[in-house]
Amino acid sequence: LRDALPIWVRIITGTDAGLSAFDDFPMALRRYLDFGFRPEQVIAAATVEAAAGLGLSDVTGRLAAGFDADLLVVAGDPRTDLTALASPVLVMARGRMHLPPKAGMCGTHRPPVAHG
Numbered sequence: 001l002r003d004a005l006p007i008w009v010r011i012i013t014g015t016d017a018g019l020s021a022f023d024d025f026p027m028a029l030r031r032y033l034d035f036g037f038r039p040e041q042v043i044a045a046a047t048v049e050a051a052a053g054l055g056l057s058d059v060t061g062r063l064a065a066g067f068d069a070d071l072l073v074v075a076g077d078p079r080t081d082l083t084a085l086a087s088p089v090l091v092m093a094r095g096r097m098h099l100p101p102k103a104g105m106c107g108t109h110r111p112p113v114a115h116g
Contacts, residue, residue: 009036012053013046026086033082040079070094 013029034041051061060068070090076084091098 010049010053011041012050013042026082029085030082039082042082043078101111 011032013025013032029046030044032045033039036046048057048061051057051059054072063071069092071090072085072088073090073092074084074087075089076087078084088100
């Protein structure tokens, strides 16, 4: 991976090939730092580059008007600290809001919040 960066090979993220357990994607993303990636390159590999690699860059992979978007909201800044991705505050997926589980709650889905 380290050798691919200078020659602009498209890198997309995934959890195959032993990077980490399949249920810890944030940990897998942090492993890219060990290969010389900067946090913003890791985020691009998981979003823009992944969408392009799958032939979906015209509908998803970035925040833009008319694009499909699932959002992960975190308290920190993953552009400087990827560990923020491991503790989501809110997830928006397919237009539905999902909150992390809290003590005494069953499940993570709550109805969408109305704005305006």
